[in-house]
Amino acid sequence: MILTGPAIAAAHAAGEITIDPYDPDRLSPNAYDWRLGNHLRICDGDLDAATPTSSTEISIPRTGFVLKPGVLYLGVTHEKTGSETYAQLLNGDRTTGALGIWVHVSAPLGHQGHAIRWTLEIRASQPVRVYPGMTFGKLVFLQPLGAAASYQQHGLKYTASQGIETSRLYEEIPGGCRP
Numbered sequence: 001m002i003l004t005g006p007a008i009a010a011a012h013a014a015g016e017i018t019i020d021p022y023d024p025d026r027l028s029p030n031a032y033d034w035r036l037g038n039h040l041r042i043c044d045g046d047l048d049a050a051t052p053t054s055s056t057e058i059s060i061p062r063t064g065f066v067l068k069p070g071v072l073y074l075g076v077t078h079e080k081t082g083s084e085t086y087a088q089l090l091n092g093d094r095t096t097g098a099l100g101i102w103v104h105v106s107a108p109l110g111h112q113g114h115a116i117r118w119t120l121e122i123r124a125s126q127p128v129r130v131y132p133g134m135t136f137g138k139l140v141f142l143q144p145l146g147a148a149a150s151y152q153q154h155g156l157k158y159t160a161s162q163g164i165e166t167s168r169l170y171e172e173i174p175g176g177c178r179p
């Protein structure tokens, strides 16, 4: 089941949902409108799943930054979000979609027990200027079914994630590079 905007507000007030910073004006009937953070990591070389990704970090100027097609940008949400009670799905929205922006490549799920500023895997269909703090998509909260579970208890790859994180798949690939 998906939480309504009023249910997200009530769960936030009860401490069951973290959205930091929180602005009630960003609630919609079934979602919270999240924003793009201030930094991007530009990954413009070839990538190798068995090797840590090299990237260049930039601050997005107030005047904006033009995303280009064919480049992978790792971004970060302005908000730290999470919940021990609810799972999350982070996506773009109709408005960023109409600008030809993908806010992640194929990774919408936020596990219960994982309160973070999300890493975004951003792509652009054509050159498009983006701005720090702009509304970038919708975050929904889902009522899980089944026994209690938490990302923290499983010690998974991104447990200590504090912001933009490159892929850690190299840790799992035999013979892959380990830093």
Ligand SMILES: O=c1ccn([C@H]2C[C@H](O)[C@@H](COP(=O)(O)OP(=O)(O)OP(=O)(O)O)O2)c(=O)[nH]1
Pocket (backbone or CB within 6 Å): 104, 107, 108, 109, 110, 111, 112, 114, 116, 117, 118, 119, 120, 121, 151, 156, 157, 158, 159
């Ligand atoms: O685009 C995304 C998708 C997910 N996450 C966070 C939230 C989620 O709780 C965590 C793990 O996501 P997922 O399960 O998709 O990652 P994985 O690659 O399977 O790693 P793990 O084995 O640690 O689950 O990473 C992001 O920051 N950005």
